[in-house]
Amino acid sequence: MLRLSHFEISAARGNNPQLFYLDERRETGCESNTSRLSRIAFKYNIPPTALYEHYFNEGRSKRSREFFNFEIASQINSCTHETIEFERKLNRMCGIEREKFYSYSYLHSVIDPKSHGLIAKHKKWCSRCYSNRRSKFGSEDESGCFDDLYWSLDHVQHCMVHGQKLSTKCPSCHRTQPYVSTSTELGYCHYCQEFLGDKYEASIDLDLLDNFKTMFTMFYVHTYDEYQLKSEQFIANMKALREAYPEATSKYIADTIGVNERTVRAWISGEKRPQIENLFAIQRALTLFGPHQLFYPTNIFMKKIILNKGLCLKFNQLSKFGVIVLKDQIKAYLQDMAAGKIEPTSREAIAEHFKIDKNYLYRHHKILCEQVSQVYNDHNLILREKLETDLSYQIERAVSDLMSKQREPSIEAIIRYFPPSLIDEINDKFTLDQMAIRIQKAVDNQSRKRKAKSKNSKYKRIGNMAFA
Amino acid sequence: MYHNQAAFPEELLQQDKENRVDYFSEGFLLDHPKFDQILNDVISRLFDFKKYPIIKITGPTGAGKSVVCKESLITCFNKSASSMKIGDLPAIYVEVPALGDVTKFPWKMMYKEILEALMHPPVDLLKQAKHSDQSKNSPNVFSLKSLSEDELRQRVIERIREMNVQVIILDEIQHMFVYTEANVKHNLDVLKSLTNISKCQFILVGTYEGIEKIHWNGQNSRRSTNLHFRHHDLSDSIKSKEIAAEEYNGFLTAYSGLLAHVPFHLSTELLAENNIDEAYVRCAGCIGILKEMIERAIDSMSITSTLTPSLLFEHSISSDDIETIWDEIKTGEAMLERTSFSDIRNRIGMKKRKPGKKTNKPVGVRDPKRDPIC
Numbered sequence: 001m002l003r004l005s006h007f008e009i010s011a012a013r014g015n016n017p018q019l020f021y022l023d024e025r026r027e028t029g030c031e032s033n034t035s036r037l038s039r040i041a042f043k044y045n046i047p048p049t050a051l052y053e054h055y056f057n058e059g060r061s062k063r064s065r066e067f068f069n070f071e072i073a074s075q076i077n078s079c080t081h082e083t084i085e086f087e088r089k090l091n092r093m094c095g096i097e098r099e100k101f102y103s104y105s106y107l108h109s110v111i112d113p114k115s116h117g118l119i120a121k122h123k124k125w126c127s128r129c130y131s132n133r134r135s136k137f138g139s140e141d142e143s144g145c146f147d148d149l150y151w152s153l154d155h156v157q158h159c160m161v162h163g164q165k166l167s168t169k170c171p172s173c174h175r176t177q178p179y180v181s182t183s184t185e186l187g188y189c190h191y192c193q194e195f196l197g198d199k200y201e202a203s204i205d206l207d208l209l210d211n212f213k214t215m216f217t218m219f220y221v222h223t224y225d226e227y228q229l230k231s232e233q234f235i236a237n238m239k240a241l242r243e244a245y246p247e248a249t250s251k252y253i254a255d256t257i258g259v260n261e262r263t264v265r266a267w268i269s270g271e272k273r274p275q276i277e278n279l280f281a282i283q284r285a286l287t288l289f290g291p292h293q294l295f296y297p298t299n300i301f302m303k304k305i306i307l308n309k310g311l312c313l314k315f316n317q318l319s320k321f322g323v324i325v326l327k328d329q330i331k332a333y334l335q336d337m338a339a340g341k342i343e344p345t346s347r348e349a350i351a352e353h354f355k356i357d358k359n360y361l362y363r364h365h366k367i368l369c370e371q372v373s374q375v376y377n378d379h380n381l382i383l384r385e386k387l388e389t390d391l392s393y394q395i396e397r398a399v400s401d402l403m404s405k406q407r408e409p410s411i412e413a414i415i416r417y418f419p420p421s422l423i424d425e426i427n428d429k430f431t432l433d434q435m436a437i438r439i440q441k442a443v444d445n446q447s448r449k450r451k452a453k454s455k456n457s458k459y460k461r462i463g464n465m466a467f468a
Numbered sequence: 469m470y471h472n473q474a475a476f477p478e479e480l481l482q483q484d485k486e487n488r489v490d491y492f493s494e495g496f497l498l499d500h501p502k503f504d505q506i507l508n509d510v511i512s513r514l515f516d517f518k519k520y521p522i523i524k525i526t527g528p529t530g531a532g533k534s535v536v537c538k539e540s541l542i543t544c545f546n547k548s549a550s551s552m553k554i555g556d557l558p559a560i561y562v563e564v565p566a567l568g569d570v571t572k573f574p575w576k577m578m579y580k581e582i583l584e585a586l587m588h589p590p591v592d593l594l595k596q597a598k599h600s601d602q603s604k605n606s607p608n609v610f611s612l613k614s615l616s617e618d619e620l621r622q623r624v625i626e627r628i629r630e631m632n633v634q635v636i637i638l639d640e641i642q643h644m645f646v647y648t649e650a651n652v653k654h655n656l657d658v659l660k661s662l663t664n665i666s667k668c669q670f671i672l673v674g675t676y677e678g679i680e681k682i683h684w685n686g687q688n689s690r691r692s693t694n695l696h697f698r699h700h701d702l703s704d705s706i707k708s709k710e711i712a713a714e715e716y717n718g719f720l721t722a723y724s725g726l727l728a729h730v731p732f733h734l735s736t737e738l739l740a741e742n743n744i745d746e747a748y749v750r751c752a753g754c755i756g757i758l759k760e761m762i763e764r765a766i767d768s769m770s771i772t773s774t775l776t777p778s779l780l781f782e783h784s785i786s787s788d789d790i791e792t793i794w795d796e797i798k799t800g801e802a803m804l805e806r807t808s809f810s811d812i813r814n815r816i817g818m819k820k821r822k823p824g825k826k827t828n829k830p831v832g833v834r835d836p837k838r839d840p841i842c
Contacts, residue, residue: 013545017557020589045596054590
């Protein structure tokens with residue numbers, strides 16, 4: 001009765017002691033379940049076969065060693081029912097109460113539940129990561145290595161930290177490695193016991209690595225909270241695609257990605273879920289940057305597709321997504337105008353350009369409109385200042401004023417109209433003759449204008465007289 | 469009639485016999501002076517590893533040592549509640565296994581018991597994992613061999629650290645001391661080493677059995693604190709009247725306290741002086757034995773019948789067994805108290821101080837002088 005009472009007392013206080021104490025290790029994405037299993041095995045001196053059989057395979061047949069080569073990863077790193085069950089069990093044993101992912105179980109409701117083609121047939125690893133991890137976490141008792149979950153993904157071929165190609169064979173004996181070695185510690189060859197992080201592979205350039213990072217965003221678990229992938233979203237997006245592009249029928253999609261039309265219909269009706277390979281194919285067909293974008297909110301999803309302009313199908317302007325396009329076009333136009341790429345115009349002119357009401361424009365793009373107004377005012381001010389400093393303009397203005405007051409447009413009278421800065425400039429740059437010629441031109445010009453207006457040419461040659 | 473100061477819940481009287489007996493066997497904790505004293509002594513020393521790395525609680529069978537263990541365990545959890553992290557286990561209780569046909573104490577079995585109490589994966593699953601060659605950079609590779617005693621000990625220490633265990637209560641520790649004297653000495657050394665390495669306080673609880681073989685070495689003695697959970701002593705050998713009265717009252721309080729928890733009719737004769745004496749003899753002054761005796765008696769009763777002295781004594785353990793217990797108590801107590809400081813003085817060769825002459829003569833009065841002889 002008293003024997004295990006410390007557990008009872010502990011449980012009564014809501015603190016259940018855990019079976020395994022495993023420190024959290026995470027760099028890019030998260031650690032895989034196979035890696036956790038391997039680490040637990042060596043930490044607690046329980047061979048992986050015994051560990052798996054005792055805790056996760058109760059009452060079932062014994063697992064052969066081949067099981068640990070690939071099958072184990074397809075069971076515990078992927079998104080099958082077994083994965084969910086295993087993960088929940090292991091998390092509980094490690095004292096992790098809340099839902100935390102060390103596998104692709106968060107994709108269970110999104111992709112094919114049998115996870116065909118998700119997990120690579122052979123274990124992959126980044127030798128540079130292994131080397132770093134050994135020096136960072138390693139001790140006399142353990143190698144310190146652990147495997148990232150995304151390494152087990154069939155589509156990923158490069159390390160997202162170092163950009164180097166993931167290794168698949170031991171650099172010494174050139175043999176592929178099991179996901180969980182039944183005899184050797186993680187980070188070392190199952191067959192020759194050599195360290196797997198000794199030989200570095202060539203790295204790809206950073207731009208390409210960035211592209212890969214975007215493309216495989218869906219497979220980094222730490223982004224799960226951000227994306228919350230749901231199959232309902234995928235279905236809604238496919239329906240919206242059809243609405244915006246009437247030609248994007250199930251048949252069209254099926255032909256583009258190379259599957260049966262019925263399969264696409266089953267995806268859209270929610271009857272079946274696409275395989276990971278098909279998600280990549282759909283993403284490529286729609287010119288998106290990664291399969292995760294297929295699960296974006298519908299507005300964002302459609303915007304991405306429409307603005308990418310990669311789909312050679314007729315867009316339905318009358319659909320509800322027509323507004324999205326117009327909105328984005330206006331936004332881009334205003335942004336360009338605010339950035340000075342386009343000459344600023346008045347709000348009325350912009351509204352007329354897009355054939356919309358200027359109040360509608362202000363209501364929907366308030367901040368941008370204010371920015372553009374500011375730019376437009378500044379632009380007008382600059383123009384005015386420019387005119388101020390323009391000599392011809394000043395002379396013409398003075399002549400016009402004098403003629404209006406029926407006074408003689410003499411040089412002295414004209415100069416009185418000039419700003420002081422301009423007078424200094426005239427003294428430096430112009431002779432009297434030059435000035436006289438300009439004044440004469442201005443008088444002629446004014447006369448012509450007035451003549452055109454009132455056919456009155458009273459002051460026709462007055463400039464000459466003044467000069468004389 | 470029920471006890472004057474009945475301490476059981478009233479609703480029990482509406483329930484059947486099994487519930488009433490269950491309540492009496494497990495439903496309450498009886499406080500009595502000796503129990504309180506020993507429990508306070510233990511509790512005041514808990515979590516003070518530097519001063520009290522090893523606490524020994526010795527006492528006769530049925531004195532209530534295991535109840536002290538349980539209460540100490542609860543106190544450990546209460547005391548560390550504020551600082552306890554998820555997954556921590558501040559104290560554990562382990563019963564030392566008794567194994568017959570072996571010449572030395574099987575530490576492997578002991579480690580297995582401790583690991584089990586620490587919720588460690590089964591020891592049978594564990595296999596050796598060693599570096600494949602001499603260099604530290606070589607990987608650990610599994611072999612088919614089971615863990616050695618040293619490796620198991622290492623696992624125990626690692627697990628204690630993992631779970632942040634601070635107190636380990638080892639009950640029935642006498643099972644460790646029924647081997648040869650050399651083995652007992654070795655066991656004590658292992659215990660000391662475990663204590664030092666794990667930085668964990670050990671509470672060793674056991675009877676007097678095999679106590680004559682326990683010779684703590686100097687190092688162990690310095691580290692250990694002895695708490696003697698005595699039986700109630702109503703014998704005539706106690707010279708001090710005050711102590712004798714205290715012992716009698718203590719036993720009477722416990723006896724009456726137990727009867728107060730009996731949810732059956734009681735005979736008034738039970739508290740008669742001669743019956744108290746008889747009960748004392750039949751339980752050897754150990755409250756645990758007395759409780760078991762009452763439990764057996766009420767289990768044999770119907771719900772309407774009355775517990776009488778004759779029924780109670782009918783269910784006491786046999787006279788032979790009681791005699792053995794009395795012998796153990798006497799031997800054990802004699803062993804624990806055999807050495808006095810005056811003996812030590814003799815052994816290290818210091819002379820005994822001569823007691824001063826006693827006189828009734830007042831101070832300042834000179835000795836009488838002989839008259840001169842004429």
